[in-house]
Amino acid sequence: MIEIRNLSFAYAPEKPALRDITLRVSRGQKLALVGPNGAGKTTLLLQLNGILRGQGSLRVGELELKDDNLPAIRAQVGLLFQSPDDQMFSNSVFDDVAYGLRYQGLADEQIAERAARALEQVGMHGLAQSSPLQLSLGEKKRAALASVLCMQPEVLALDEPSAGLDPRGRRGIINLLQQLPQTMLIATHDLDLVGEVCSQVAVMDAGRLVRVGSSATILSDYALLTEHGLRA
């Protein structure tokens, strides 16, 4: 589903953020990207739908990441940002969920129907007309997820989906992610979430992909986790 080959990216020449990343994610696989702050997890997610463009090659499904394919790739890859306040830029939850659908050229009835379904999926159907400012962080995260899900993407790229949530909010997100059928890349520090949701884990550090393996193997390798700042 996703094939990344020799991908490198730098915000400034002296500051490489991704170094020669090669990674394959199969359809339906849920892969966690773990690593210390500044490891390059978010930068890698932003490459997936072409918001940042590095050197190397990246394919999503049958599509090579290039200018001509950007609209199609952005429709396939739903990106959930770490801060829902950055992601939810509209003045009502419904408008925010409908935003991407309008760019897909759907009719108003389809937009309303898909938005309602996505909000229902994340348990937010009663709050469609609320302002994002009225929501708790957990509700904002779920609404932001709805704004991605309504576009019916094949791939979900999620940046710290459980960060800052209270235990109930975190549990809600974990349950939701377990139920979703999409291929997922989840950048997170939450190793419990990794254990419950993801079958594969990729460990990153200083822009490099250090290790890829099954969750059970990686999460039980305490030396590896400690070395890369995932255990104190």
Added chain:
Amino acid sequence: MTPGGRQPDVYLPGQSLLHRTDARVKAALLIACLLTLGLLPVRAWLMYLIMAGLTAIALLLAELPLVVLLRRALILELPLLLVLIPQIFLNGETGTAANESLRLLGWQLVFSPLALQKVLGILARSALSIQCAVLITATTRFEDLLGALHALGLPSMLMAILALMWRYLFVIMAEAQRMLQARLARSAGSSPPGLLWRARVTGGMLGALLLRSIQRSQRIFQAMQARGYNGRLILSRLDPLTNAQRLAVAAFAAGGAVLVLLARWMAVG
């Protein structure tokens, strides 16, 4: 305060006739109302009274707490009051026939009756204009109002800027509030540093706030791109106005025009 910021509560939910009226109709009526008030001659007292009566009826139709609506208008009117009221006295020149004097709390105040009339006229018009605007914003959701203004010709880019400004103004205010709290939490010493130092700290805070806002704007742009934004704004489509709605707007605008013409004819007569 919510984690994201203080909730803007300009819109007051309700089920009144005004709440249910299409936002485009309300925006058009408001524009007609503002034009009418702006074009009325200074001393058209009767017309002001008629407009005040219409505004009062609209206020009642909104079925909202009157005190809240009047207080909001008064807050907005206050700066104008502070600027205009001194004009009555600043224009007065002692010894000229056109001036009157008034004794108040032992002070001899000299004022110009002509300036007084002008100021009262401006105050009446501005108070009614502000009250109408307050009423419309209290009965219309901000995004509906923006959509209505766009339907009436507001450029879409300006509309997007206003929408984002409205969305993030409160987030930035909350961020500033948190920075102030953080400063306060570390300002417990018995000998506070000098004014220059504090000014430098405040400058640094403003700079940090600006940088954070710029970074946030970049992240928002990325979020928009991720969902298909390509530099072209796509707005929700609105149903066309019904004939009855068009007729209501036309009738109100025509009524306003009649009031203005009548007032100007009476002023000449």
